[in-house]
Amino acid sequence: MVSQEPYHRLLEADRRKAHIKLLLEEITQGEVPAGGVTLELGCGHGHWLTAYAQENPERLCLGVDLITRRIERANRKKDKRDLPHLHFFKAEAMELLQAMNDSIQIDVTILLFPDPWPKKRHHKRRLINKRFLDLLAKRSRKGGQLFFRTDHEGYFTWAREALENNASWEWTPDQPWPLEHETIFQNLLPHHQSLAARIT
Ligand SMILES: C[S@@+](CC[C@H](N)C(=O)[O-])C[C@H]1O[C@@H](n2cnc3c(N)ncnc32)[C@H](O)[C@@H]1O
Secondary structure, eight states, X not given: OOOXXXXXXXXXXXXXXXXXXXXXXXXXXXXXXXXXXXEEESOTXXXXXXXXXXHOTTSEEEEEESOHHHHHHHHHHHHTSOOTTEXXXXXXXXXXXXXXXXXXXXXXXXXXXXXXXXXXXXXXXXXXXXXXXXXXXXXXXXXEEEEEEESOHHHHHHHHHHHHXXXXXXXXXXXXXXXXXXXXXXXXXXXXXXXXXXXX
């Protein structure tokens, strides 16, 4: 299929992906810690992943967000602790997955309160969709897990249906949550629902 993206935007995206690739090579130096890989997409200020990395210091923990200021704050948190396998950097989630290669296989992916894009005409902007789930499945180890939490009823149903309709994933309602630790949005919102899934 011919891409509808203007040529200059494709070039910019390619440059960003090349940058992410270099960053990942720098981080791993060709070797991934034996504990496995955890990825947080839309990590905000890094509260959750920092607490998780403290509990799982043997894991490579990668947190990405689109907003520079949030990544700077996350990195300030990391810098106050001795967590050599924790890394925060600015990246768009799909571009990160596209830039990755087989040298990093993800065990756990976490999405906490991703933007719900409530208007129908914006649903196509939701991160969870078939393209995302297919690519994440490709970048994940067999048995790899996905954890998703939202306060938005419509996005919750959307995500559950997308998982149920995707042959690469199975919904695992009994899967324990990897770590309960409040994020900024969890703290602000009155309630939430969670979903867990595993690569089939
Ligand atoms: C509602 S906030 C939640 C932040 C944090 N997870 C929390 O619970 O406090 C959603 C975050 O996802 C980031 N984000 C949105 N779309 C993204 C994308 N495509 N790739 C990476 N980050 C994204 C936003 O910049 C924002 O920080």
